[in-house]
Amino acid sequence: MNRALRYATVGVIAASLLAGGSAAAFAAPQDVHTAKPAAAAAPAAASLTAKxxxxxxxxxxxxxxxxxxxxxxxxxNVTVQQKQGKKWVSLPAKAPVNKSGAYSVRVKLGIKGANQLRIAAGNTVSPVVAVTVR
Incomplete structure (x- = not known):
């Protein structure tokens, strides 16, 4: 490239930058094969209902x-948990979640009085369900 063309190119770039142009417009193109892909959307938070x-x-x-x-x-598998004192204790009552997301667990309780129960799957827990044993 001859010297006059280089000076003209530098002059045009300098004038564009001074006029408020973006330096990024003159940056070298990035290699699309080394660019990191956009992050996937975060999955919806897990939730459980119980009745x-x-x-x-x-x-x-x-x-x-x-x-x-x-x-x-x-x-x-979802597991039934019972509040005993200040701790939640897993009971030997569990059932799998079906394709539509529904579950149904059979439960038997022997501790008389008001029992607080919830369903757990990993770190996800349902709201508390109260059942009184008489």
């Missing part, structure tokens, strides 16, 4: 807790 089939049962009488799991893979 007991009864409000009150006799000790060791079977009832069901049913609900819907959103953002939780079909086949994942």
């Amino acid at each position: 007991a089939s009864v409000n009150s049962v006799k000790a060791w009488q079977e009832f069901r807790i049913s609900g819907v799991a959103k953002g939780i893979k079909a086949g994942t």
Whole structure:
């Protein structure tokens, strides 16, 4: 390239920058093969609903807790948890989430009085469901 053409090119670039043009407009193009792809959209937060089939049962009488799991893979087991003192304790009652996200767990309780229960799948938990055992 001859010297006059180089000076003219530099002059045009300088004039554009002084006039408020963008330096990025004159930057070298990036290699599209080395650029990082855009981050995928974050998955929706997982959630669980829960509803007991009864409000009150006799000790060791079977009832069901049913609900819907959103953002939780079909086949994942949901577990019943019972509040004992200040801790949530997992009971040996669990059931898989079906393709539509629904689940239904059979439960038997022996601790008399008001019981606070919830459904858990990993770190996701449902709102508390109260069942009284008499």
